[in-house]
Amino acid sequence: MTQILPPLPIDIVLPDLKAALASHGRAVLQAPPGAGKTTRVPLALLPQITGTILMLEPRRLAARSAAEHMAGLLGETAGETIGYRMRGESVVSRATRVEVVTEGILTRMLQSDPGLDGVGAVIFDEFHERSLNADLGLALVWEVRAALRPDLAVLVMSATLDAAPVAALMDDAPLITAEGRAFPVETRWLDRAPPKAQRFDAAAADLVAQAVAETSGGVLVFLPGEGEIRRVQSALASRIPDDCTLHPLFGAMPFAAQRAAIAPARTGRKIVLATAIAETSLTIEDIRVVVDCGRARRARFDPGAGMSRLVTEAVTRAEAEQRRGRAGRVAPGICYRMWTRAAEGALPAFPPPEIAAADLAGLSLELALWGSAEGLAFLTPPPDIALTEARALLRDLGALGDAGRITDHGRAMAALPLHPRLAHMLIVVGRDAAPLAALLAERDPLRGAPVDLSLRLAALADPKGFAARHPYTANPAVIDRAKAEVRRLARLSPASARRETATGAPHSPAEMLALAYPDRIGQRRKGDVARYILSGGKGAVMEDADPLAGARLIIAADLDGDAREARIRLALEISEAQIRRLYADRICWADVCEWSRRDRRVVARSRETLGALILDDRIWRDVPQDAVARAATEGVRDLGLPLTPAAQRFLSRVRLVDGQRAEGQGADLPDMSDDALMAGLEEWLTPHLTACKTAEDIRKLDLTDALRARLTWDQMQVLDRLAPPHFTTPLGRKVPIDYSLEVPEIALRLQEMFGTTTHPTIGPARLPLRITLLSPAGRPVQVTTDVPGFWANSYADVRKDMRGAYPRHPWPEDPTQADPTLRAKPRGT
Template identity: 45%
Template sequence: MTILPIDSILPQLKETLLAHSAIVLVAPPGAGKTTRVPLALLDVPLFAKQRILMLEPRRLAARTAARYMAASLNQQVGETVGYRVRMDTRVGPSTRIEVITEGVLTRMIQQDPSLEGVGAVIFDEFHERSLHADLGLALCLQAQALLRDDLRIIVMSATLDAQAVAGLMNNAPILISEGRSFEVATHYLDRKPEGRIEQTVVRAIVHALEQHEHGNMLVFVPGTGEIRRIEARLRELQLDPLVQITPLHGSLPQESQDRAISRGQANERKIVLTTSIAESSLTVDGIGIVIDSGLSRVPRFSPRTGMTRLETVPVSLASADQRRGRAGRLGPGTCYRLWMEADHRQLLPLSKPEIAEADLAPLALELAAWGVTEPAELTWLDSPPRAAFVQARSLLVQLGAMNPDGSITSEGRRMAGLGLHPRLAHMLLKAIPLGYGELACELAALLNERDFLKSDSAAPNADLRLRVEALRRTMKSKDYSSGALFYEGFTVDAAACKRIWMEAGQWKRELRIQDASQPEDVHHCGLLLAFAFPDRIGQRRSQGGFLLSSGRGAQFTHMQPLANSPYIVTVELDDQGTDSRIYLAAPVEWEELEQHFSESIERDTITVWDPTVQAVRSRHYIRMGAILIKDVPNHTPDQDDVHRALVSGIVKEGLALLPWTKASLQLRERLQFMNHYDTDWPDVADPALIMNIHDWLAPHLHGFKSRSDLQRLNMFSILESMLSWEQRRALDESAPTHITVPSGSRISVDYSDPDIPTLSVRLQELFGLEQTPRIGGDRVPIRLQLLSPAQRPVQVTSDLASFWRHTYFEVKKDLKGRYPKHYWPDDPLVAMPTSRVRPKNLQ
């Protein structure tokens, strides 16, 4: 067996495991940690007759690692070494090492929290920080603390914040293995690339082929779309026939993936076009040249919209180093980085962990199934973001998987057991009793994979029913394996169809679904998708535009048949702008929603004050979330509701709605004057009347519903009814409406200022009056506004006696000059008061 760098540290690793429950192992790419560490643990007495689980972030890496380890033991996969991945399991009764994907570990520990029969759990390539890896480690740490103090946990990575992980695991020891790597010459661009990244990549490949006569090439690009376009362009260039172009990504069939990572023929050169799947774990044989686009495509979840979108982002420094290291495993290599060296220094040190930006609905459901209502009950390297977690819990409550207090429901436990996204699990469980189980399995498998229908159109048909029909037709056609297939203007990816069909069949077997799908059941796609996406049921509101039940807008950017559907369920859309662009959807009938979503449909009668018509209006509403299904007038509203709405309208718009007459306003001012000096009297200021409106006004409003009705109110009587019999009798004496002055005139008292009631009167009418009149039980002097014969103010006083003594003569001089015909006596206290120019006896 070839000696690998990791071999030198294996004895120390086994010895450390005897004394410590957890270890962090740092080893660079190519050191051999993935395939040597599990095998080394087989002969550790601590793990005798126990299994060793090793987690890999990807299915391809899990299968490859298991095959490699089995081959090193001269065995077949499924004997001592096996694997478990989605839709593919190779283990047997003698299997001691199980290489599994991270979701499989979650299922295993949920079914058996003590992991009975498992001696060690190895987290490989933990630096990728997938959501399932973070969750799996958190669950294993709690299981170890509460149930299995003999369980050993090993976290391995090439690029990792080892101190942080060690601290998370109770200051676990850190072992570091020296790697074996050769020098890699690194080249950067002289200027920023222009145009599409595919053009830059193709130029780099052609340049590398010209500069290097030997060596296979590993080309990192963001996604499968770029891979397809680059492959097509390279084939157009008609390269040397010995140059083989092989794609490598997670959606390829296993045989195609195996062909991509194998060395190939001795006289061939390979160009492996790949995504970040080949950054770690996988060893692609014979690579001497790496071309790195510097880009990666990652999912980003938006709590604001509840949607996930794929976003192309620059790689981190750690990822760039991982990619570069692929060229130096077998000998000196070359790496072409398709960015400028100055830009390299701006890259983030590490990629953001998936838990920070992912849809947390699966995590929230797993935590609820574990018995945890809040993430803080577990130990995390990075805690789940609060906003995204709250959004996830809200969705799970809507799906019936969780109670509002965060505890799991029986339906939620069944959903968690399926290992699917909660949305799809809910759809499957709802579809089976309706007889649409097989269709639901097909939809779940379709939505778990990339779209297998490819189109060059700028506006491909977004109808998901087409995908179901194409899937069924492709799998049942006799020419299934013959070249390119087409359906309704799309090119069909037959290999993807096969994977989807197999996955649908697996779910059908697992759920023991007996019903067979019928051609006509495709019309129920919308209903089944509504079970999965109740927040994305859309109602048509404009040409191609829809309002979703979540309140978001969605839009077909180009017209197509679905754009005219009254109701649709949107499955795939982006998170850009006010209205998200719809990529996949299916129509749904309102009758189906009404039948199957009755608990989500609000039927309500709303009776409110309508300020635009100044009246109470009552309407019948039917809503589904933000969607308004029906809105019609209610001609027979409940009178109590009308009464409450009218009172609410008066409170909202103010007391100016009421018909205040001059007499009622004066009465209100008189009452407020009395309250100012004696709080036993009612407070009739606006705030107090509004606060107590149900006591003094509401009883008078029965049968009223509009502002015009309010005009029939007698506000004087209503205010007067607030007084006791004694107060009514005392009011005229303590706060008279008028005061009779010496001239015999009855002058109205102004109570607008409750502090100082005012009497505006002509000076000549007060001749002979020695003292200021007093009110309020003789406690409050009236403020006298003395007027000229022309009714213009000439003096204000609350002390009439002082005015006569000190001020009258100056005022008299001025008035006599302006009004010489009027009577201006020298002694006002003995003069005859008059409301005329001169007293009668002096005319």
């Protein structure tokens, strides 16, 4: 029997919402926390929607709670008019009109029945969370609506999202806004930030204790993760009144414990320590107070490293507002924020959408199964780099063919509710891989234990025996969930799976893991106990004291995602024989001739490789000269250009002529700046390096001929004319010109310039050549850029000084009329 429902803010806009869906078939509903949209909207739409209403919820607890609450409003139990479906659990019947489903369920429904036969409306609840599955689901539903089901109603509901872009994405869908919240909430900030020396857990416990002392009613505390929840719970145990009970609430808890956390307190006050699971469309009974500790934990995927890691970040303003709204769900409330009011302005506005920061392997597989991602309406398009990395992994796993189309193996992988890595492993190995897949899909049951994954397998297989043999404590809840998952995966395992290797032996756990992580086969680096190079090319490290450290070959199943050198959290040791059995078709010999920065020489090796791993390494004899030259080219990049004085003079000449082109006086010569020369080494220098194998060989190399070869014959004629390599004296002697200075310069005996009445010039701009005039003993007596001026002005004084010092040498009164000479007068004359 339907109950008489108490009024909620959403009730005011329900007529407008129903009218918008009736006229447009689409709408965006923006309603603040506590407005009642999750439970009121589906019930309000029941009379006008033909067929089933699907409502997506981001979390299992929210989906189950919403369905049970709506069923209760109708005087029914879940499974009648209102039902729910999620992975591993389905409570629906033929009478079910509203199905509350977790987001991944919609994708599976669309892939198996793109027309969504029998579905009249799809509601995306809590879309502001911007989960990957929600974004994908909306994109697929929107394409289905355009191509197959124009009658399909689509409604997006959000509490804090900037709804205008979503409405625009949905062809300018009507935007309905519900104003106000059920009850007012007072916000209290810190007077000053907690001391930097104070631990986060201690500061959180202090604020919770203060909130309990200053208020009445249930308290909801937002913390980033299970670890913080456990530590704050421990810190509060002796600091709260006896009538208060503490309830943790996080996604990995058994449902019975989750239900206890959200149920009304039987006596006294309830304090719920929760993760972001409590931000969603979930009403926790008796809550009057929210303590927001200001942190959120998110997954970040590094496409370059091919790894995800959890990071703890400051909460966004949208998340803070969503959390604050929990305090006003059932009565006026108070929200304590563990930051100052001044610090609030520095918080980011919205959390990043998951599609922009997550591992896209699963998304890429779904898109390949769908057929094409072209034209799909993503509110945030998936990043190209992350998609490229994801598709490379899928090709490595055999899910995609060379053309990027999904293979039969890929279709089988997509049918399994697992990450593509684990789905591939389960398909190849069969039910024997179920325990390993279940463990990898769950959180680590042995926190603080060594990285060896075999310890976890042992704890899963025999928890009591493991506890008797090992000092590590297994988390019973995680073990129980993993056992249930093992049973489920065993049922899903394909009957055609290959349960043994090519040799007839069953797959070992290490071989199973290598099937799932072909890019994370690790080889210990020479000289390091616990540093590894992974087959995908990335680096990884574990603690030196870990029992697995020192193993030559490992498989890394879990890494922290550090882009520089990821820390290994779970791994198994594997033998080379096992690797060869699995990946014989990928192991190949390659001849490598390269420059060794460490040895400063060309190293030529024949190597047997698997990705970035070197399984065998031998000397490569009879190396082709062109391979040596290419490696030596890298040596030049390492050492720098070996410029002899002759090569430097040649470069100075070219740069002088080429540098004056801006003035319209230079010539069109090749760019021989340092940057241009280094960028084009392969073009002009590599052919001259065939005999260079060491740093000493490179340093001895005269580059003059190689540099001259860059100029054509005509360009050389221009260069020799405009910037000749030498100056021809009046006696016909050739004196090298030094172009390394700002002004080209020569030095010669003063007497050799007798008879010169025009100063020599150089370059396109006819720059005066700087001449250092020397005494008969080779000492400078004058530096000039105007020889005629020197003869007319300073020569007389120089002549007075030089005649006494060098009487046997000519010092004519008029040097312009004298013949040049290098001779001295005979003795006695």
